[in-house]
Amino acid sequence: MEEQVPFVDLNAMTAEVRPQIRAAWDGLLDAGQFVGGPVVEEFEGAWARYCxxxxxxGLANGTDALQLTLRALDIGPGDEVVLPAATFVATAEAVVLAGATPRFADVSPDTLLMTAETLEAAVTPRTRAVIVVHLYGQMADLGRLGRFADGAGLALIEDAAQAxxxxxxxxxxxSVGRAGCxxxxxxxxxxxxxxxxxxxxxDDVLADRIACLRDHGRAPGSHVDHVAIGTNSRLDATQAAVLSAKLTRLDDWNTARRVAATRYREAFEYGPVRMVEEAPDARGVYHLAVVRVPDRDRLRDKLAAAGVQTGVHYPVPCHELEPYRRYATGPLPVAERAAREIVSLPMFPHITEDQVTRVCKAVREASGGFGE
Incomplete structure (x- = not known):
């Protein structure tokens, strides 16, 4: 029996950077500095240059990145923030944690990304910011979105957690909006x-405010002068060392993802299963390889039987999740329909040609009866 095609395989990535990470961790053990310090600063500088x-x-997690950006922009109670309903819940969660009100927007039926039109439909006089989500690793059309946001006086924040x-x-x-999270x-x-x-x-002022908030509201250079109500959201040095090692491989790994995605797209071009599209002028990095299919459960069951693991990102749009229904202002038909149809196929940098072939074959066989 053939081995399963895993949905994701992190071991090969770890193997590539293991010697570099071991050396960095040995240095941390010798130095004894695990929070902040030169290792964190080195990664922060490298990541800024890359972006x-x-x-x-650097922060403790991506949710804090969104929340602290909103707080640093003085967005909170009484303010609204527009975000797409098709996103991971953390995008909406961060808005509520900052004290603001989420306003959910629909998305493009082709890319499942927010558009200038869906943004405009969600804006009210209380709207102060928009979080544009680069879902699945595909960037939205920031030209039209940015022009609308600028004209409406909205801060444009990029949720680039998958991009x-x-x-x-x-x-x-x-690098396009006021900040990228x-x-x-x-x-x-x-x-x-x-x-x-x-x-x-x-924006140096914004960066300084976020750096203050991540460290209990401390004033720069002081350990005891707290000038804001902050939190504890520091990036620790052990994780910074891992990220610095992996950053040297990121472009090659993204290229490998695009190669696999191209093969998926070509294989499903004429069938009932179709890949989610990229926005014009964008070049995605395929954090996830997402297809839409008429009968998701049937496809997933057949793929599982064929030894192909899959996922669903995400089966319920944010405005239909119980804690966020109070913020819904009406139906969002594109996001709602897509949530019933999307399936994430195996995608990782070291996926082999044979594994991609197996996935494509299994999908074609599993979807052969769709539409009958």
């Missing part, structure tokens, strides 16, 4: 060995 911004502020290295018109995710959860394109996150920005 094309002047600053990066490490993705580009729009050659600009990297996180990243998660480095282990399964991400750039993943730590635990929770970690960061905000990138070229």
């Amino acid at each position: 094309g911004t002047t600053r990066a502020v 490490h290295g993705a580009t729009w018109l050659g600009r990297r995710a996180g 990243f998660s480095f959860y282990p399964g991400k394109n750039l993943g730590a060995f635990g929770d970690a996150g960061a905000v990138v920005t070229s």
Whole structure:
């Protein structure tokens, strides 16, 4: 019996960087500095340069990256923040944790990303910001979104938690809006060995405020002068060492993901299963390889029987989750329909040609009766 095609395989990535990480951790053990310090600063500088911004502020996780960015922009009670309903719950969660009110927008039926039109439909006089989510590793059309946001006086924040290295018109995710928020959860394109996150920005004032808030509201250079009500959301040095090691491989790993995604797209071009599209002028990094299918449960059952693991990201749009229904203002038909049809196929940098072939064959066989 053939081995399963896993949904994700992190071991090969770990094997590539294991010697570099071991050496870095030995250095940390010798130095005894595990929170902050030169290892964190080195990663922050490298990540800012990679993203094309002047600053990066390391944080404990991606949810804090969103929440602290909103707080640093003085967005809170009485303010609304527009975000797409098709996203991981953390996007909405961060808005509520900041004290603001989420306003859910629908998405494009082709890309499942927010558009200028769906943003405009959700804006009210109380709206102060928009969080544009680069879902599945595909960047949204930040040209039209940015022009609308600027005209409406909205701060544009990029939720780039799934888009490490993705580009729009050659600009990297996180570098176009007021700030870009990243998660480095282990399964991400750039993943730590635990929770970690960061905000990138070229706004020094904003970066300084986030750096203050992440460290209990401490004033710069002081250990005892607390000038704001902050929290504890520091990136620890052990995770920074992992991220620095993996960053040297990120572009190659993203290229491998795109190769696999191209094969998926070509294989499903004419059948009932179709890949979610990329936005014009964008170059995705395929954190997830997502297809839409008429009968998701049937497809997943058949793929499981064929030894192919799958996932669903995400089966319930945010505005239909119980804690967030109070913020829903009406149906969002595109996001609601897509949530019933999406399936995530195996995707990771070291997926082999044979594994991709097996997935494509299994999908074609499993979907052969659809539409009859």
